[in-house]
Amino acid sequence: xxxxxxxxxxxxxxxxxxxxxxxxxxxxxxxxxxxxxxxxxxxxxxxxxxxxxxxxxxxxxxxxxxxxxxxxxxxxxxxxxxxxxxxxxxxxxxxxxxxxxxxxxxxxxxxxxxxxxxxxxxxxxxxxxxxxxxxxxxxxxxxxxxxxxxxxxxxxxxxxxxxxxxxxxxxxxxxxxxxxxxxxxxxxxxxxxxxxxxxxxxxxxxxxxxxxxxxxxxxxxxxx
Ligand SMILES: Nc1ncnc2c1ncn2[C@@H]1O[C@H](COP(=O)(O)OP(=O)(O)OP(=O)(O)O)[C@@H](O)[C@H]1O
Ligand SMILES: [Mg+2]
Numbered sequence: 001x002x003x004x005x006x007x008x009x010x011x012x013x014x015x016x017x018x019x020x021x022x023x024x025x026x027x028x029x030x031x032x033x034x035x036x037x038x039x040x041x042x043x044x045x046x047x048x049x050x051x052x053x054x055x056x057x058x059x060x061x062x063x064x065x066x067x068x069x070x071x072x073x074x075x076x077x078x079x080x081x082x083x084x085x086x087x088x089x090x091x092x093x094x095x096x097x098x099x100x101x102x103x104x105x106x107x108x109x110x111x112x113x114x115x116x117x118x119x120x121x122x123x124x125x126x127x128x129x130x131x132x133x134x135x136x137x138x139x140x141x142x143x144x145x146x147x148x149x150x151x152x153x154x155x156x157x158x159x160x161x162x163x164x165x166x167x168x169x170x171x172x173x174x175x176x177x178x179x180x181x182x183x184x185x186x187x188x189x190x191x192x193x194x195x196x197x198x199x200x201x202x203x204x205x206x207x208x209x210x211x212x213x214x215x216x217x218x219x220x221x222x223x224x
Pocket of ligand 1: 013014015020021022040041042043044045046047048049092
């Protein structure tokens with residue numbers, strides 16, 4: 001059984017003017033350990049698609065099954081559990097909380113999923129090391145560059161050992177070398193731990209490095 005089945009989902013936003021079909025009749029079968037990249041013009045529906053798969057935005061029609069269960073039919077506490085325990089989100093904007101330090105931002109997703117004492121702190125330190133920011137553990141986001149904030153958000157996505165990472169332009173504000181480092185980090189997580197990735201990117205070179213390469217065009221998904 002595929003890890004995720006996206007069955008003919010459509011998202012129509014109702015706005016003051018005409019309704020907008022942000023995503024139109026998209027279907028996907030995603031196996032555990034897949035690494036999918038999605039490219040496409042601004043406004044083509046990439047973020048909307050990720051947020052539906054992540055249990056954040058309910059489709060107007062169609063279904064999303066994760067390990068055989070329809071995520072939008074789950075009781076609300078189980079949807080939260082799905083988002084928190086199964087998914088690592090890298091949002092389009094790094095979205096760190098300014099009043100928390102780097103370490104506290106990393107610990108945030110674990111608040112809802114307690115582990116043995118000390119375990120989370122060690123994990124935060126290990127992940128910060130992997131993204132090259134060990135020395136920034138106790139500073140606030142405002143004291144970091146844009147690219148450093150981005151790397152903290154990348155590390156944070158792995159705090160709960162996700163089965164699936166939804167990454168929305170995760171390397172958009174990184175220099176080429178750091179982008180390469182992050183891509184190698186993603187590939188290691190994908191290959192060694194079997195983490196499934198769906199990554200939106202505007203970088204076609206990066207997209208070509210993934211196992212499956214898709215394009216979004218006016219709400220529809222096409223194989224490239
Ligand atoms: N909450 C919303 N309410 C109304 N319309 C929305 C909403 N979110 C997105 N849209 C519209 O849906 C369409 C798809 O938006 P989406 O953010 O998914 O595009 P995208 O491919 O991620 O674009 P970008 O590359 O610029 O991030 C756009 O026309 C956008 O204006
Ligand atoms: Mg987007």
